[in-house]
Amino acid sequence: MATPPFLELTTRAREIFRLVVEEYLDTGVPVGSRTLAGGGALNLSPASIRSVLADLEKLGLLAAPHTSAGRLPTESGLRLFVDGMMQVAEPTREERAAIQSRLAEPGPIEAALEATSAILSDLSACAGVVMVPQREARLKQLSLVSIAERRVLAIMVGDDGAVENRIIELAAPVQAAALEEASNYITAHLAGRTLAEAGMAMRTDIASGRSALDAASHDLIERGIAVWSEDAARRPVLIVRGQANLLDESAVSDLERVRSLLDDLENKQSVADLLDMARDARATRIFIGSENRLFALSGSSVIASPYRDREGRVIGVVGVIGPTRLNYARVVPMVDFTARSLGRSLDKFIG
Template sequence: MSQAPVTELNDRARDIFRLVVENYLANGQPVGSKTLAGGNTGLNLSPASIRSVLQELQDAGLLAAPHTSAGRMPTDVGLRLFVDGMMQVAEPSRAERAAIARGLAAGPAGGGTIEAALAATSAALSDLSACAGLVMVPRREPRLAQLSFVALTRTRALAVLVAEDGQIENRVIELPEGFASTALEQAGNYLSRRLAGRTLAEATGAIRAEISSGRSALDDASRNLVERGLAVWSEDAARRPVLIVRGQANLLDDTAARDIERVRQLLDELENAESIAGVLDAAREAEATRIFIGSENRLFSLSGSSVIASPWRDGEGRIVGVVGVVGPTRLNYARVVPMVDFTAQSLSKLIGKDGFSRT
């Protein structure tokens, strides 16, 4: 069903639609005609007249009746209409800005690392929004010191990568039957000499160019092992999202008991870091904060959740990461959207000032 533009709704329909959405976002409950007819809504309409408009809005695909009751709630299409055409955003309060600033203070300015600032900022954003906070970090590109191979069995070896900062990672690789132990040592020495002081990406291009041109002194077995070693590290780095998720417990609010299956589904979805990184990647090239509502995003469509995300930049204006939140579709968009945007801007200022030091 196509979405009706705001301009196609008459004043009465627009006022009733806005009130339904605002009431629903405030308490998470379907809104009925009696609720809208009473109180200080300013409608001055009978419940019967309101019910007629509610039905028209439902027929237009903007509202839905989740149960047999007369209460209505906005659909994903209706929420999109409200967010794009009717929502009045509110700037973050002084207290909210201060909480985000305290998270940023965990970074270089306070003697910590950028990662510490990102984790603390994500936690603060999560607490303020009552959602789960998300930060996608630039992929780690350490300067390398050594790569060695250690035989485990006749057909398996452990590739050990040591960075200049002392961090160590290892991966198991498969070897052809009858692989000579001398090839392990030769391949390790060859890689260590060419990796030292370089990032993996820098070293990989130089090594493969040297091998393909025939300038390397490696025999066939050692050359094969070098290729295997480079492949396992390069493929791993390319697909491994660097993601910080904080505040999943905030999703278990007072209304979670009424919709426990949706919350359980969302918590399961948050375990898939690679898929979440794919969602945030969609916001990387945005000039402003992106909002994905419910079924608009395939990953969170089953749980009926929304994602608000904004890119942050380094000192040269390049997008290096994304910060955001994920929560129920009934979250307070008018408050959370500018909060996420403020956080992204603050991160950009921090990175622009201090660079992306990871020591």
Template sequence: MPTPPITELTDRARDIFRLVVEGYLESGQPVGSKTLAGGSGLNLSPASIRSVLAELEQRGLLAAPHTSAGRMPTDSGLRLFVDAMMQVAEPTDHERAAIRQRIEEPGPIEQALEETSALLSDLTGAAGMVMVPRREHRLAQISLASIDANRVLAVLVGEDGHVENRILPLPAASFGTSLEQASNYLTRRAAGRTLAEAAALIDKEIAGGRSALDDASRDLVRRGLAIWSEDGAKRPVLIVRGQANLLDETALGDIDRVRSLIDDLESKQSVAALLEQARDAQATRIFIGSENRLFSLSGSSVIAAPYRDREGRIVGVLGVIGPTRLNYARVVPMVDFTARQLGKRI
């Protein structure tokens, strides 16, 4: 069921809906009409409140886990609250100072990434996640050699001495001496550049007719670079800290959900694939419960933001994962601030 726009709700329905969501996020428990009538300032009878609760449930914004229980927000209800009603609470001066101190501690960047993941976990009470930046070596040389009639060996040598061998499924026999020509051309264009930068330059030259390569070498370079650009180096590394935070007192009543979540976190490639969706976002992304297939069974939410290097390029993603009753108003700006601080450190 699509989430109804906030304008479709009356002022009374908005007030009651907001109180139910805020009460649920604070306690993790459904909120009943008696609770709302007692100390919410609504000045409505429990019967009037129950009538509005039933309307909100019919709209798919609230649900009753048990017949006699109160209401709790659905994933659609949480989405409406986050997008249209939530008032964010910026990190305090103390929290900002703690984030800066942990991230700016001297040491290798890997240590800063570990600290960031642990920091997010400590501050939010959820599990912290940081996707490590992809490392692209700057190249010194590229050599091509024939292995057999259908395969070519590419040897990539980095400026730091790193050597990587890749086998390309290309019919080398049809190129004759063009492999040497292609190797020389690749080295001249790739020296001092990353593979992605070299690929963009070479493809531009070929498309513009400025390449001195013959047709066979041109095909080899184009097809080879296309394969290389999709190499396994794109597989990111994920640092997860604070899984123990997911085992709070409310989790004990739903241990199957928590077990499902921890199993999902063990599949780091799947989690990283989800975080990739936040890589090109202009702001912090929020994935609530069933909105993402990976965590639909565990009923968990992910708050993620990209972080950039000093040149403004997005190099990774960080965030937190926890139950759908996360304190979104507090966690969202904290994740955003942490991403900006890590970017300065990178």
């Protein structure tokens, strides 16, 4: 059944529906007519409220887990609430300060991404997730050091300050002079280029006769660039922190749902694919329960927002994963603020 537009509900139905959703999101307990009548916000009898609740249930916006129980919002009801009724609460001064101070801490780009995932987890009581910027590394320096007759250690430094060590297996021994020549060539001629650009530039120089590299040095550079490129392609694209937050009181009575959720989180590529759907969004995206296939069984929600560089280009996605009973009004603007803060903090690495 299609969710009715917000304006098709009567004023009374909208108010009762809003109160049910807000009470449920706050307590996690189905909401009954006596609770609503006793709250003082409605000048209606329990019988009148029950009639409206029944109508909202017929519309597919509320559900009753048991015959004698109160009502709770369905996924369709939560979607209607989020899109048409929710009043967002901007992050508090303390929350903004906490986010900004964590992102201002010195360290490599990985530390900023780790901090983002951790602070979102802490503040939202959910699992915080950050998709690593999908960009090609740019070379700054490369050193090649012989560690065995046919093995070379490649020490590679990216323009973001990241240092990586890789072992290169050689088909035949190489002289120390070739190692030095290859190291000097990359640093002098290929610095500032992506791996693909560096490989193309080197091959162009050799083909045109502008390079004095001998065959051994050429092979070393090709192998070094290939090793780094291959490793980058295999690198995890997602940082997840705070899975323990998902083990709340409801987990005791619904262990299968939590087990399903934790299994889903282990599949980082699938989570990254889901977050990638938010890359083209102008604002924060909200996926509720079965709206995404990945978390359909666990009944979880995802709130995600793209973060951008100083030129407005999307370079990654940040968000939280938690139960559908989230404080959307608080978490949505928090994710949005974190995404904007992260984009600004990464300027020092990718500017």
